[in-house]
Amino acid sequence: MQGDKKIPRTWAIKGNDQVCITDVAGTNCWGYWRQRDNRSLIKVMNIENGWTYTAKVEDGIPPFDTAAASTAPAAAAADPPLEDLYRSQDAWLCRPGRQDICAGDQSSTIIARDGSMTRESWKPDPAAPIDCFYVYPTISDDPRGNSSLIPGTGEKRAVEQQFARFASVCRPYAPMYRQITIAALRSLFAGNPIPMDAALGYRDVLAAWKDYLKFDNQGRGVVLIGHSQGSRMLVELMRREIDGNAVQSHLVSALILALTSKCRRAVM
Numbered sequence: 001m002q003g004d005k006k007i008p009r010t011w012a013i014k015g016n017d018q019v020c021i022t023d024v025a026g027t028n029c030w031g032y033w034r035q036r037d038n039r040s041l042i043k044v045m046n047i048e049n050g051w052t053y054t055a056k057v058e059d060g061i062p063p064f065d066t067a068a069a070s071t072a073p074a075a076a077a078a079d080p081p082l083e084d085l086y087r088s089q090d091a092w093l094c095r096p097g098r099q100d101i102c103a104g105d106q107s108s109t110i111i112a113r114d115g116s117m118t119r120e121s122w123k124p125d126p127a128a129p130i131d132c133f134y135v136y137p138t139i140s141d142d143p144r145g146n147s148s149l150i151p152g153t154g155e156k157r158a159v160e161q162q163f164a165r166f167a168s169v170c171r172p173y174a175p176m177y178r179q180i181t182i183a184a185l186r187s188l189f190a191g192n193p194i195p196m197d198a199a200l201g202y203r204d205v206l207a208a209w210k211d212y213l214k215f216d217n218q219g220r221g222v223v224l225i226g227h228s229q230g231s232r233m234l235v236e237l238m239r240r241e242i243d244g245n246a247v248q249s250h251l252v253s254a255l256i257l258a259l260t261s262k263c264r265r266a267v268m
Helices: 066-070 074-078 153-168 182-189 200-217 229-242 246-250
Strands: 010-014 018-023 026-034 041-046 052-056 092-094 108-111 117-120 130-135 170-175 222-227 251-257
Touching (some): 153 222, 170 200
Parallel strands (some): 222 251
Antiparallel strands (some): 041 052, 108 117
């Protein structure tokens, strides 16, 4: 309310656990997750900036104030409900069995040396023997230092061009994560850096990886695939969570592209 005037708003349901609200200030999408240790409480998170709070189930949907959310303290954005975030289908660009980017037609034309052309048909294999876990490169054109968890054209393009075809040989998993954006890198190179959190993206990737292991892996082999910033996330993931741990036995290979990294010499 502003005085006696009502602010016009439109509401839209997105998936099973998000509500998007549009008013004169723009559009904000909110995710809802019941807390596992207390089913009477719901965690509510602004998908764009990570601002979160807890509400009681009996309270119903709280009256959101878009302007208040956009000016919430920065400290609140540092504690999103990561333990539940990747239970949402919207947090993944690709998952097996969905009609998403990794299920689109990837048929192609093969041009031979003599100029002859043949069509190579393609389709995903829902019964593939292994999984693939992909982290995309620096691609977000969001204006802030860290991207939101809402897929943009860049993230979708990266998955389509770099990862989708793997779905013919492995079950695809591609999480969204709040990466350092192109705008952040440009500001850094220009000597006038905008606020950014270099650790936030890794925390998201780690949460997605743990969610995948807990709910989807079921002892299957997995290939890690990354490019650029995504490769850096996976190198850190292998160093902290995989190397020397039991899950290492499930690692089929790691495609760490567009990144120079050192590794220890293998002991045979």
